[in-house]
Amino acid sequence: MTIRMKDIAKDLGLSQATVSKVLRDHPDIGEKTRQRVLERVKELDYQPNSLARSLVTGRSYLIGLIAPSLLHPFFAEVAKALSSAIRDKGYSLIVSSSEEDPELEREEISRLLARSLDALVIASTGTNIEQFERMEAKAQPYVLVDRELTGLGANFVGINDERAGRLATEHLIDMGCRRVAHIRGQGNSTGIGRFEGYRHALRHHDLPYSDDYVVSRSLVDTETTRQGAEAMRLLLERDPRPDGVFCFNDPLAIGAMSTIFEAGLRIPEDIALIGCGNLPNNDWLRVPLSSIDQHSQMIGQRAAELVLSLIESKQMPRARTIILEPTLVVRSSTKRK
Secondary structure, eight states: OOOOHHHHHHHHTOOHHHHHHHHTTOTTSOHHHHHHHHHHHHHHTOOOOHHHHHHHHSOOOEEEEEESOSSSHHHHHHHHHHHHHHHTTTOEEEEEEOTTOHHHHHHHHHHHHHTTOSEEEEOOOOOOOHHHHHHHHTTOOEEEESOOOTTOOOOEEEEOHHHHHHHHHHHHHHTTOSSEEEEEOOSSHHHHHHHHHHHHHHHHTTOOOOGGGEEEOSOTTTSHHHHHHHHHHHHHTSSSOOSEEEESSHHHHHHHHHHHHHTTOOTTTTOEEEEESOOGGGGGSSSOOEEEEOOHHHHHHHHHHHHHHHHHOSSOOOOOEEEEOOEEEOOGGGOOO
């Protein structure tokens, strides 16, 4: 037999409103009453009717996340932190991947909105802002993460990518590197920002910039390690070869590391290597990888706070931009004697 909220209320001699407040963790319920209700809910294995709740509140209590890749550890950590933060407020996360395909991203946005999701969190792979402008016209809450879109004044959470590029490149220079190469990302805000930080650091230290020492990759978040290995093979053909390499992200750096070892070279003695992302497995590589910490979990948490505030707001508030400062994490891959 299906257990209903009013059955629990009648059983405990309480009002249905009181039981509802306990289940929503409302603060004006006494601790003794709260424990009575929670114990009975557990005994009866009561499952709230989400459809009925949605009909009353007008919300689905679902938030969507669209990421370029579900395999990339950065987006996995963002998703984990986002899911944990919204779960505490009674929301669930639906995750989808655009596979770095702008058309697939548009389809996924339409598909998720058709399910009446309360809000979307998107790391966009495209440049077209038309669909986002339509969402704004309909007062559909959404937050961009990691990647900003030119010409769109949207809510955004990410890091200072130009600062990330400068930190990584200046660290290589401080370690004695004078021919610093860059395996760069795509032409989105993160790729452009880190590339500009790289160039700024070279100028600041009076080192020459050369296009020969910059290799672009097209799929840096879906086929990352292979792309990093291929890019490093191109850089090893340069004469003279680079003595330091800043990679757009850690998986690119891991691919580059394998190519360096295949060539019989040493890290960091022959080539110092640094990535971006500070992934959990960086300490366990053959040579632990120096990296720039993007604070992926904090991005997920701040995105959750922002998207929940949009859902709760009675009027569409002014767009907010939250920029986190990256930090340098030094490991063996750049510690030159």
